[in-house]
Amino acid sequence: MRLATYNIEWFDNLFADDGSLLTDDQWSGRQNVTRIEQLTALGIVFTALDADAVMIIEAPDQNGRRSTVAALEEFAKVYGLRTRKALMGFENETQQEIALLYDPDAVTARHDPQGEPSGPEGAHGAPRFDTAFRWDLDIDATSEVVTFSKPPLEVAARTSSGVDLRLIGVHVKSKAPFGARGKAAVLRTSIQNRRKQLAQCIWLRARVEEHLARNDRLVVLGDLNDGPGLDEYEKLFGHSGVEIVMGEDGCPCLHDPHARMAVTQRVGTMPATARFFMPKQKRYLQALLDYVMISDALMAKRPEWRIWHPFDDPVCYATPELREALLTASDHFPVSVDLEL
Numbered sequence: 001m002r003l004a005t006y007n008i009e010w011f012d013n014l015f016a017d018d019g020s021l022l023t024d025d026q027w028s029g030r031q032n033v034t035r036i037e038q039l040t041a042l043g044i045v046f047t048a049l050d051a052d053a054v055m056i057i058e059a060p061d062q063n064g065r066r067s068t069v070a071a072l073e074e075f076a077k078v079y080g081l082r083t084r085k086a087l088m089g090f091e092n093e094t095q096q097e098i099a100l101l102y103d104p105d106a107v108t109a110r111h112d113p114q115g116e117p118s119g120p121e122g123a124h125g126a127p128r129f130d131t132a133f134r135w136d137l138d139i140d141a142t143s144e145v146v147t148f149s150k151p152p153l154e155v156a157a158r159t160s161s162g163v164d165l166r167l168i169g170v171h172v173k174s175k176a177p178f179g180a181r182g183k184a185a186v187l188r189t190s191i192q193n194r195r196k197q198l199a200q201c202i203w204l205r206a207r208v209e210e211h212l213a214r215n216d217r218l219v220v221l222g223d224l225n226d227g228p229g230l231d232e233y234e235k236l237f238g239h240s241g242v243e244i245v246m247g248e249d250g251c252p253c254l255h256d257p258h259a260r261m262a263v264t265q266r267v268g269t270m271p272a273t274a275r276f277f278m279p280k281q282k283r284y285l286q287a288l289l290d291y292v293m294i295s296d297a298l299m300a301k302r303p304e305w306r307i308w309h310p311f312d313d314p315v316c317y318a319t320p321e322l323r324e325a326l327l328t329a330s331d332h333f334p335v336s337v338d339l340e341l
Contacts (some may be wrong), residue, residue, distance in 0.1 A: 001106065001159060004049055005169070005221040005290055007057035007332035009272070010096050014039055014101045015060050019070035021078055027262045031277070033328055041328035043079035047087040048322050049308065049334050050295060053102035053109070053157070054083055056289075057223045057332075062091040068099050076101060081242040083277065087111060089153040089169075090130040097155040098169045098222065105160065109167075112156035121224060126206035129154070137195040149173065152222075154207075161277040163341045166211055172200050197225075201241035208245065211295065212252040218295040220245065220254060223332065225289055246293060254293035257305055258335075262288055273307050274332045289290035301339040308334040 010029030014022055021039055029039040060071035072086035081101075088099040089111045101110055115128040122145040129151040134143040143182070153169035201224070211218040224242055239248075243263055247253035259270040272286035283340035294303060310316050310326040310333070317323055326333055 002049075002051040002338050003053050003055075003167070003219055003221065003292065004051040004134035004336035004338050005055040005057060005223070005292055006045075006049075006334040007171075007223045007330060008042065009058065010038075011056070011058055012060045012066075014042075015066070015074075017065045019060075019067055019074045021074060023058050030328075030331070037328055039075075041325040042080075042208060042330075043232045044321060044325035045308070045329050045334065046079065046081050046083070047075075048319075048325075049336065051083065051334075051336060052106040053100055053167070054334070055153070055167065055221045056099045056101055057169070057171045058096040059088065060097065061095040062088060062097050065294055068097045072099060072101050076148070082106075082263075085109075087115065087153075087155065089155075090151040092148075092150045094149055096150060096171065098171055100153065100155055100167070100169065102157075107157050107159050107165075109155050109157045111154065112207075113154050114210065121162055126203065126210060129207075130205075132200065133269070135199040135202060137192070137199055146196055146203065148203075150202060152195055152204065152207075160341060164217060164270065165341075166216045166218045166219045168204070168207070168218070168222075170204065170220060170224060170245075172197055172204075173223070181244045188261040198244065201244040205244050205247070208254065209252065215297050216295065217297045218254070219292065219298070220336075221292040221333050223290050241292065242291065254295060255293045255299055255303075256293040258288060258307065259293065260290050271307055272309060272312065273335055275327075276331055290332055290335045292335050294337065294339075298339060304338040306336050306338075308336070 013029040014035050022035045025034045028035045060068050062068040068088045069086040076084040082103045083101045086101050087098055087102045087109050088097055113128050115126050118127040118131040122134040123132050133146045135146055136143045150171045155167040157165040157167055242259050272288055273290035274287050276285045278285050308316055310323040
């Protein structure tokens with residue numbers, strides 16, 4: 001079985017309100033890429049990926065006029081994908097949903113949120129992800145209320161062979177100092193946002209520990225917008241959100257070789273899952289942001305991870321159509337794991 005995660009930039013821009021595809025030559029939202037070009041590229045990538053289930057980060061918007069599920073299932077129908085069923089959890093207000101696109105012949109899936117709902121005042125422990133969490137962000141002996149702008153998607157899945165899986169789709173993102181004016185304000189806001197992000201990762205880790213205590217076959221996959229050594233604020237807090245979610249020495253851990261490499265090897269060659277153009281520097285920045293983490297219960301299933309990077313993966317690079325499609329489709333690249341289930 002192949003499970004994957006894929007952050008698709010401006011995916012929502014490719015659909016009309018009724019879920020139909022906008023197959024025209026208008027700009028998509030990606031720089032110098034039209035909507036038909038991005039859709040065609042995505043069709044090529046999904047076909048090559050050939051996953052049994054894909055956790056889509058920044059899926060099309062869900063609101064009173066638009067349906068995430070309808071849009072994704074129309075996309076799958078038009079491009080003849082076997083991942084033709086879609087599932088989403090709690091909608092959010094960012095126009096970037098988290099959704100699962102899966103092959104119903106290979107797996108069944110349902111939204112299955114865990115934890116008790118908290119009130120607006122929040123709760124300690126691991127409350128339901130669409131409610132609120134309490135954590136002392138600034139170490140002043142007073143806990144603050146933390147919420148997810150994009151509540152993680154919790155999925156109860158079962159393979160066609162009867163193997164039960166727990167999937168948690170994640171998009172943690174709260175670091176940009178929007179609205180701050182002046183160097184001091186930017187610094188203050190950046191530190192506060194970093195604290196919120198780490199608190200979200202602590203909340204997520206609490207849920208992970210509940211599953212690990214039951215020896216569940218758990219997969220945490222998505223975009224954590226974070227990794228060891230990614231920014232200067234890690235020095236202030238001592239560790240990254242990725243390390244928190246994975247677990248540190250002495251406690252039950254999740255496993256992702258790319259994340260582990262980043263944790264243990266701070267200098268030298270590093271894997272990357274995203275590629276961004278920086279106009280001022282006139283060059284591209286690569287970063288490791290996307291992960292597929294699995295529990296001990298799945299490590300015996302001969303896992304094989306792959307980052308579908310157009311330049312770093314030899315098969316992607318040697319296949320011009322796929323290489324160019326990966327560059328056109330998004331600023332992130334899919335990450336997959338193959339498991340013998």
